Amino acid sequence: MWKRQMWVAYLFILPATLIISIFVMIPSVVSIYFSFFKYDAITPAKFIGLRNYGEFFFEDPLALRSLSINLYYIIGTLPVAILVGFIIAIALNARWFRGRQFFNAAYFIPVAISMVGGSAICLWLLDPMGGLVNWFMQLIGLSPQAWVGDPKLALFTICLVSIWKNLGFFMVIYLTALQAIPSTYYEAARIDGANRWQEIYHITWPIVIPTTFFLLIMGTIGGFQIFDQIYIMTQGGPGNATKVIVFYIYETGFGGQVRMGYASAIAVVLMVIALIITGLQWKYYLRVAE
Amino acid sequence: MSKIIKIKKNLAARIAIYAILGVGAFTFIFPFFWMISTSFKTTVQVFEWPPGFLPAPVTNEAYIEVWGIWPFVRYYENTAFISIAVTGICLLLSSLAGFAFAHYKFPGKTVLFIYLLSSLMFPFQVRMISTFLLLKNLGWLNTYQGLIVPLWASAFAIFFMRQMMVSIPRDLLDAARIDGYSEGKIFFGIALPLCRPGLVALGIFIFMGTWNDFIWPLLIVTGENMKTLSLALAGMTGEGTEVIMTWPQRMAATTLVVLPVIIIFLIFQRQLMKGLTLQSGLKG
Numbered sequence: 001m002w003k004r005q006m007w008v009a010y011l012f013i014l015p016a017t018l019i020i021s022i023f024v025m026i027p028s029v030v031s032i033y034f035s036f037f038k039y040d041a042i043t044p045a046k047f048i049g050l051r052n053y054g055e056f057f058f059e060d061p062l063a064l065r066s067l068s069i070n071l072y073y074i075i076g077t078l079p080v081a082i083l084v085g086f087i088i089a090i091a092l093n094a095r096w097f098r099g100r101q102f103f104n105a106a107y108f109i110p111v112a113i114s115m116v117g118g119s120a121i122c123l124w125l126l127d128p129m130g131g132l133v134n135w136f137m138q139l140i141g142l143s144p145q146a147w148v149g150d151p152k153l154a155l156f157t158i159c160l161v162s163i164w165k166n167l168g169f170f171m172v173i174y175l176t177a178l179q180a181i182p183s184t185y186y187e188a189a190r191i192d193g194a195n196r197w198q199e200i201y202h203i204t205w206p207i208v209i210p211t212t213f214f215l216l217i218m219g220t221i222g223g224f225q226i227f228d229q230i231y232i233m234t235q236g237g238p239g240n241a242t243k244v245i246v247f248y249i250y251e252t253g254f255g256g257q258v259r260m261g262y263a264s265a266i267a268v269v270l271m272v273i274a275l276i277i278t279g280l281q282w283k284y285y286l287r288v289a290e
Numbered sequence: 291m292s293k294i295i296k297i298k299k300n301l302a303a304r305i306a307i308y309a310i311l312g313v314g315a316f317t318f319i320f321p322f323f324w325m326i327s328t329s330f331k332t333t334v335q336v337f338e339w340p341p342g343f344l345p346a347p348v349t350n351e352a353y354i355e356v357w358g359i360w361p362f363v364r365y366y367e368n369t370a371f372i373s374i375a376v377t378g379i380c381l382l383l384s385s386l387a388g389f390a391f392a393h394y395k396f397p398g399k400t401v402l403f404i405y406l407l408s409s410l411m412f413p414f415q416v417r418m419i420s421t422f423l424l425l426k427n428l429g430w431l432n433t434y435q436g437l438i439v440p441l442w443a444s445a446f447a448i449f450f451m452r453q454m455m456v457s458i459p460r461d462l463l464d465a466a467r468i469d470g471y472s473e474g475k476i477f478f479g480i481a482l483p484l485c486r487p488g489l490v491a492l493g494i495f496i497f498m499g500t501w502n503d504f505i506w507p508l509l510i511v512t513g514e515n516m517k518t519l520s521l522a523l524a525g526m527t528g529e530g531t532e533v534i535m536t537w538p539q540r541m542a543a544t545t546l547v548v549l550p551v552i553i554i555f556l557i558f559q560r561q562l563m564k565g566l567t568l569q570s571g572l573k574g
Binding site: 004005006008009010012013015016017018019020023024025026027028030031032034041088091092096101102103104105106107108109110112113114115116117118119120121122123124125127129130132135164167168172173176221224225227228231232246249250253254260263264267268270271274275 | 304307311314315316318319321322324325328336337339340341383384386387389390391394395396397399402405406409411412413414415416417418419420421422423424439440442443444445448473474477498501502503504505508509519520523524526527537540541543544547548551552555556559560563566
């Protein structure tokens with residue numbers, strides 16, 4: 001019976017393993033291989049060693065600029081999303097709170113729709129001429145802005161759109177974590193005379209530290225991978241102001257001047273950065289979890 | 291502090307919280323109402339200042355135009371077919387693998403598991419170009435199989451299903467074996483039904499992810515007839531727009547793309563939220 005089970009096990013695992021090997025593992029390794037070549041999809045590939053990486057780090061002003069744009073984006077969205085998501089989740093989790101499902105839906109629906117759809121809606125709201133946002137700005141006495149058309153505001157606008165789109169996700173994850181905290185913790189604290197703020201600061205927040213780290217890691221990796229909203233709303237502009245790294249990879253690999261080798265190198269750099277940051281965050285988490 | 295003042299203070303705080311959250315919730319879902327409202331306006335009314343909320347007159351000319359000019363039925367068909375095909379097969383393959391990892395012993399089990407999990411280390415962007423070239427060489431560009439097959443397996447889904455399967459008691463399966471059931475019957479007849487909540491949650495998650503996907507079809511689709519809803523929308527509203535459209539038309543197209551997802555979400559809200567709970571390891 002053991003032997004039969006063993007063969008069945010292999011059979012069950014085979015299809016998924018095949019797909020992952022052919023369409024994930026092999027292409028990933030091949031990409032790393034490509035990064036050492038010069039390839040424009042027409043003439044045969046030419047081996048150039050580390051030249052792509054040299055160009056990325058030392059000759060291409062746009063390359064490191066892209067990374068910094070992603071960094072600004074992450075710093076501009078992640079802390080806000082985590083804090084506000086946490087606070088809203090606390091409110092929704094309160095024993096006396098009614099209408100949890102309604103509020104849950106209201107904040108989560110932007111998460112459920114596609115980023116393409118959300119970006120389209122925001123594009124209209126932010127339209128300099130007929131958009132509601134500029135109307136509201138004038139209403140409260142501020143001057144209308146070009147938003148995604150303004151090089152100084154474009155990235156900030158992208159951050160706002162992303163917060164609207166993603167806040168619900170952070171909130172729901174925190175809500176799930178909060179609901180697992182036994183109420184006895186709070187009762188014990190209340191007996192000791194703690195008020196609500198102290199409860200949150202000394203009990204709730206420390207307990208959800210694993211969740212916070214999970215969201216930090218996911219948010220950082222996700223922040224380096226944003227693409228859809230850039231494609232729909234700014235196409236990297238105005239003038240490279242929002243050219244995030246994945247959009248740059250896309251342009252380099254599939255745009256006017258096809259340079260697939262160089263694009264692969266950029267993608268490998270992206271992957272390494274993501275791994276390093278994740279590793280650092282893990283290390284920090286393990287130390288904090290003492 | 292006296293009890294009455296304390297209760298009054300609590301009530302005031304609660305009302306304040308409801309008010310703030312209410313304003314926030316309103317801000318978050320208002321864009322959708324605005325989208326729908328714009329889609330029913332005329333081109334002229336859309337730019338009136340100050341903007342009116344209700345379309346006057348209510349006209350569906352934008353919808354008629356959008357539906358007539360672009361093959362929306364085809365877009366829906368493509369997107370639906372792809373989403374269903376990916377979801378169905380991915381659920382099947384991941385539960386098979388998850389079941390095997392949960393309940394069988396075999397040489398190389400740990401190595402294989404780590405191998406599959408390590409695939410999560412490679413973000414999609416790093417294999418964007420090589421996968422495109424692979425599909426191009428297979429002749430799978432702009433085909434259904436090209437769009438679907440690479441998405442048939444995901445280490446995340448395998449990991450998730452394994453967690454589901456692990457909670458099935460071993461004795462149950464052994465009893466079935468003693469009764470002479472084949473492994474296949476055990477999997478389809480016992481294991482899968484027991485994992486129904488997880489399967490539903492994972493299925494909805496995969497379905498919506500595939501439906502909303504953009505960069506993948508952007509790479510693979512090269513012809514008009516294979517476009518998905520995301521691509522259609524990008525062609526109508528993105529900065530890389532091919533045709534000039536009016537805002538009511540754009541919002542009509544967006545409504546057609548976004549509304550089904552919202553409706554599905556509202557129907558399956560409870561299951562989806564439960565599914566996120568099943569992602570253990572997030573609890574404090």
